Amino acid sequence: MLTDLFPNVQMDEMWTATYETLYMTIISVIGTLILGILLGLLLFLTEKGNLWQNKLLNGVTATVVNVFRAIPFIILILLLFPFTDFLMGTIRGPKAALPALIIGAAPFYARLVEIAFKEVDKGVIEAAKSMGAKTRTIIFKVLLPESMPALISGITVTAIALISYTAMAGVIGAGGLGDLAYLKGFQRRDIDVVVACTIFIVVIVFIFQFIGDFLSKTLDKR
Amino acid sequence: MISIKGLSKVFKTKHQEVKAVDDVSINIDKGEIFGVIGYSGAGKSTFIRLINRLEEPTNGDVTINQTNITSLNIGKLRKERQKIGMIFQHFNLLWSRTVFENIAFPLEIAGVSKSERKEKVSELIELVGLKGRENSYPSQLSGGQKQRVGIARALANDPDVLLCDEATSALDPETTDDILDLLVSINKKLNLTIIMITHEMHVIQKICHRVAVMDQGKVVEQGDVLDVFVKPQSKTAKRFVQQLSPLEHNQEGLHRFVTNDSNSEVVKLHFIGNDAKRALISDVLRKYVVDINILQGSISPTQEGAYGTLYVEISGDQKVITETINYIQSSGVEVEVIQDVD
Ligand SMILES: Nc1ncnc2c1ncn2[C@@H]1O[C@H](COP(=O)(O)OP(=O)(O)OP(=O)(O)O)[C@@H](O)[C@H]1O
Ligand SMILES: [Mg+2]
Numbered sequence: 001m002l003t004d005l006f007p008n009v010q011m012d013e014m015w016t017a018t019y020e021t022l023y024m025t026i027i028s029v030i031g032t033l034i035l036g037i038l039l040g041l042l043l044f045l046t047e048k049g050n051l052w053q054n055k056l057l058n059g060v061t062a063t064v065v066n067v068f069r070a071i072p073f074i075i076l077i078l079l080l081f082p083f084t085d086f087l088m089g090t091i092r093g094p095k096a097a098l099p100a101l102i103i104g105a106a107p108f109y110a111r112l113v114e115i116a117f118k119e120v121d122k123g124v125i126e127a128a129k130s131m132g133a134k135t136r137t138i139i140f141k142v143l144l145p146e147s148m149p150a151l152i153s154g155i156t157v158t159a160i161a162l163i164s165y166t167a168m169a170g171v172i173g174a175g176g177l178g179d180l181a182y183l184k185g186f187q188r189r190d191i192d193v194v195v196a197c198t199i200f201i202v203v204i205v206f207i208f209q210f211i212g213d214f215l216s217k218t219l220d221k222r
Numbered sequence: 223m224i225s226i227k228g229l230s231k232v233f234k235t236k237h238q239e240v241k242a243v244d245d246v247s248i249n250i251d252k253g254e255i256f257g258v259i260g261y262s263g264a265g266k267s268t269f270i271r272l273i274n275r276l277e278e279p280t281n282g283d284v285t286i287n288q289t290n291i292t293s294l295n296i297g298k299l300r301k302e303r304q305k306i307g308m309i310f311q312h313f314n315l316l317w318s319r320t321v322f323e324n325i326a327f328p329l330e331i332a333g334v335s336k337s338e339r340k341e342k343v344s345e346l347i348e349l350v351g352l353k354g355r356e357n358s359y360p361s362q363l364s365g366g367q368k369q370r371v372g373i374a375r376a377l378a379n380d381p382d383v384l385l386c387d388e389a390t391s392a393l394d395p396e397t398t399d400d401i402l403d404l405l406v407s408i409n410k411k412l413n414l415t416i417i418m419i420t421h422e423m424h425v426i427q428k429i430c431h432r433v434a435v436m437d438q439g440k441v442v443e444q445g446d447v448l449d450v451f452v453k454p455q456s457k458t459a460k461r462f463v464q465q466l467s468p469l470e471h472n473q474e475g476l477h478r479f480v481t482n483d484s485n486s487e488v489v490k491l492h493f494i495g496n497d498a499k500r501a502l503i504s505d506v507l508r509k510y511v512v513d514i515n516i517l518q519g520s521i522s523p524t525q526e527g528a529y530g531t532l533y534v535e536i537s538g539d540q541k542v543i544t545e546t547i548n549y550i551q552s553s554g555v556e557v558e559v560i561q562d563v564d
Contacts, residue, residue, distance in 0.1 A: 127314035130274055131328040131379075132303035141327070145318040221359040222317045 008190040020094045021176035024166040028101035029159045035106035040113025065107040073104045097174035112154035116147040149220040156212025224250040229282035242268040244439035253413040257426040260436030266419045270385050274306045304332050307376030311388035313368040315360040322356040328378040346374040366397035384416045402429050423466040427524050435459045448526045479535050486537040492556035495527035510546045512538035
């Protein structure tokens with residue numbers, strides 16, 4: 001029955017592609033999480049009236065974030081070819097997609113992180129200061145835990161964007177479900193492969209969304 | 223114990239300069255509950271935030287236990303802040319932490335070991351009456367309970383001073399009284415110095431020993447609560463006292479008793495401290511041949527004893543009235559003869 005509907009779909013190919021997509025997504029989500037939170041923190045802390053208030057640093061960070069957010073992902077991949085080659089030693093395969101994925105998504109996530117930090121009650125930060133907390137303590141014990149649900153729903157949105165980025169990266173040979181759909185499906189006119197890849201991607205997106213919603217809800221004690 | 227000298231804070235904005243705190247000097251003794259009262263915008267919050275330098279002073283010094291807070295570097299200031307507890311109008315608890323974890327937070331900051339934290343937090347939970355709620359989140363507590371957590375948290379590192387900025391302003395009258403009672407009991411038990419910011423005179427009346435009245439950044443009056451209540455000097459203080467017991471200051475109803483008849487006088491008697499407990503009227507009636515007609519009166523308890531006001535009409539022979547008034551005065555009760563104003 002399934003083989004009738006999807007005559008050209010080979011399951012081992014599908015699983016390999018799924019693995020590659022998950023690999024690219026998970027590693028790039030981790031990278032985005034780290035880089036995005038660092039950038040978001042920098043944006044937040046250097047803002048006027050905050051702990052490291054610094055107009056210049058804030059301006060520079062904001063500009064970098066805005067510029068990278070403005071570049072369409074497909075062009076970013078092309079722009080980053082030399083950098084990727086240097087960093088990863090190759091411009092093909094799932095690994096090669098990672099720098100572009102992370103650099104493409106981190107600025108977006110950084111803005112969400114900044115918003116999440118801004119939502120943290122100023123009074124609570126002040127209470128921590130009044131207890132003699134160091135900046136490090138305020139970051140790790142106040143800012144991060146108090147904004148955790150927003151940070152998680154932010155990374156969920158970003159992860160889903162990243163899944164579609166991996167599909168785009170597939171087109172230039174990064175592997176994964178996007179690559180499979182394009183090479184084996186589109187170019188050979190095997191539409192069933194395209195449909196199967198779509199179904200797999202949608203399922204992955206749903207799973208990420210579910211996990212994200214669940215975590216964010218469980219952690220929210222407000 | 224706390225000495226504040228010439229403390230000022232100027233906020234510079236694009237269009238103007240605001241003197242939020244203007245040359246304030248106050249000395250506060252150990253174990254004292256010191257109130258600061260003023261209307262909105264008087265600079266009370268700014269003042270209290272200058273004490274632990276959440277706001278940097280433009281001028282002046284704050285000395286706590288011989289340590290000049292204003293000259294400390296940031297590292298030393300942080301250490302010193304551990305000894306200055308603070309509670310807030312909106313509690314400012316971490317919603318992501320349970321009651322237990324919120325109270326443990328300042329101990330974590332101070333680097334107290336886990337087992338000691340546990341012991342100390344249990345002690346504090348007992349002290350503020352939250353036993354059984356250790357694992358609740360702030361969102362599951364009432365306002366009064368949240369403030370109890372705030373108080374426990376502020377006391378965690380055994381501070382010398384507790385700063386309270388409008389600590390009861392978000393609570394209903396009943397809960398306010400509970401929290402004030404708790405503060406008084408902590409003040410007595412731990413001999414803790416408390417600085418209490420408020421815009422409600424009854425908070426001052428209920429728990430403070432001394433009070434400073436602030437208006438437009440300046441302290442316009444300060445002294446024992448009882449003195450300020452009985453004889454407010456500044457306009458602001460008068461308005462606050464009046465707001466507390468409008469009846470006492472409403473003399474309109476008295477006018478029909480105030481006449482030019484020299485055989486009858488309306489007088490206002492001030493009882494302060496222990497005088498309020500004496501049976502003065504029967505004493506007077508036993509000694510002098512006068513009639514006393516009680517017009518209106520009230521009694522207000524404060525931390526330093528009660529004070530009361532009584533309006534009476536004394537009628538009789540003019541000479542005897544004068545003697546009576548002199549007698550009342552000599553017994554330590556203040557007398558004010560009400561003249562017809564119009
Ligand atoms: N960060 C700031 N920048 C500029 N002006 C400020 C700042 N903080 C306070 N002010 C000004 O200082 C004055 C005193 O403010 P403050 O908050 O100390 O008053 P308050 O007595 O606590 O009033 P409330 O009872 O409403 O809390 C106000 O005029 C206020 O506008
Ligand atoms: Mg205020």
